[in-house]
Amino acid sequence: MRKVAIIGVGNSKFGARQDVNLAELAFEAVKPAFEDAGVTGKDIPFVTLGSAGGWYEETLPAVVTAEYCGLTGAGLVHCEAACASGSAAFATAYLDVASGHNDVAMAVGVEKMREVDTPTILELIGRAGYYFWEFHNFGITFPAYYALHATAHMAKYGTTEEDLALVSVKNHKYAAMNPVAHFQRVITVKDALEAPAIAWPLKLYDCCPVTDGASAIILASEEKVKEFKIDTPVWVAGIGYSSGTANLTNRENYVGLTAAAHAAQRAFKDAGVGPDDIEVATAHDCFTIAEIMAYEDIGFCKKGEGAKLIREGQTEVGGKIPVNVDGGLKAKGHPIGATGCSMIYELTKQLRGEAEKRQRQVPLKKYLALAHNVGGTGHYCYVTILRR
Amino acid sequence: MAAALPTLKSRPLSLTYEIPISKTKKFWNEIKEGKIYTTKCKKCGRLFFPPVADCPTCLSSDIEWVELSNEAEIETFTHVSVLPATFQKYEPYTIAIGRLREGVRVLAWLKDVKLEDTKVGMKVKLVPKVSSEGMLTYEFLPI
Secondary structure: OEEEEEEEEOOOOOOOOOOOHHHHHHHHHHHHHHHHHHHHHHHHHHEEEEEEOOOOOOOOHHHHHHHOOEEEEEEHHHEOOOEEEHHHHHHHHHHHHHHHOOEEEEEEEEEOOOOOOHHHHHEEEEEOOHHHHHHHHOOOOOOHHHHHHHHHHHHHHOOOOOHHHHHHHHHHHHOOOOOOOOOOOOOOOOHHHHHEEEEEOHHHHHHHOOOOOEEEEEEEEEEHHHHHHOOOOEEEEEEEEOOOOHHHHOOOOOOOOOOHHHHHHHHHHHHHHOOOOOEEOOOOOEEEEHHHHHHHHHHHOOOOHHHHHHHHOOOOOOOOEEOOOOOOHHHHHHOOOOOHHHHHHHHHHHHHOOOOOHHHOOOOOOOOOEEEEEEEOOOEEEEEEEEO | OOOOOOOOOOOOOOOOOOOOOOHHHHHHHHHHHOEEEEEEEOOOOEEEEOOOOOOOOOOOEEEEEEEEEOEEEEEEEEOOOOOOHHHHHOOOOOEEEEEEEOOOEEEEEEOOOOOOOOOOOOOOEEEEEEEEOOOOOEEEEEE
């Protein structure tokens, strides 16, 4: 396997994007990625598109997007790994270049989630586990899947509803500094604790919003980095992936995601670094409990000590390991298939020292960053380590 | 709030899937008899829930049906207040995962216990049920 660099990134504004359809939204990420890298569609022989789909009208999102963005003719694949579809697309594009099969590839993540109403979105995402055994008779929703983990974590480790609220407060704070974020306002612990329950113990501010968005990443070989005269390449240092059972009842426990722990271990081994070397991370905080479990599954702290990390402010800028200082899924928004690429977008900006607001830029010495992207409730997980 | 932007409505489509149950028919039939059955691999001895016809551990399809006890302990739970589209007519419900005496886990509704009285570790019973709409299901009830 050869070295692969990120040479261009783009991200649409995340939010309620009723002004654009799927392909128009993807264009808002693809064009800036081209401009960032200084390349055109003619330079891209392979395109991967991450999108979970089912809530928008198109059945072949990759084909529609490629045509609209001038990428027709490139090798094309649609990657699905639920909420990690963007990372699946990124990993597939990375492997294509790393293997030497192509010298340049592009990963696009896009999701248009607001063309159906909220009960329909809850229905479709609720079915994303094992429909037959867990949804058909019991109507489980995605907040409920993570609430089952929150209840177990609270019972075993004493994590509290206040701890969950602190994750939301932190992520809203940074989203308010991020121009692409869905939410642009801060909240308080009181706001979070007094919000209506969605699936106890998770309340409104414990849950990511329903968001439209797109993100695009261009990857290239070392030779192409030189040929395109890329000033600040960001290298893929390591990548790891794993999966978990469809039925939640076939898991070992509900206080962490085994697939995430395995994916992190594999990524660290691939990169030859450990959790203590990472200086900035994006973690999959679709629900506040998910960020606390992510700290533990990645190894930023010991199992059961995730709440301590947030209480001590260790995951803020200036702390031991800043996490989700782009606002996270919680407040930047979680357009399912776009999220994985958007994590890479954010970390590339951080590693280049280009985070939009100075308060959001993490000071770096080793220039090592990590993206942790979970699909479903630990059904899939991708961990990617980047190095400048 | 800005005025709604122009959109075009797609053609509506209603989807119903016909899900094969030939290989788990006994499970559904026994619910009508008031019993919960599951499968066990005759080759490696693994007990499953939900029941499967093929063992993912040893890939044997030589399985037997066994009746489960109804004794369960709650491992975790949630109370769902915001409901998905096809559950809109229901009252908010509690979903629990219970570990049966035999070691397998079951996800089902927990009925007849207030949320504030529901605790991890509480003992409950697993009861098969034919719902008022004729759906074959099962639920946890207090002892």
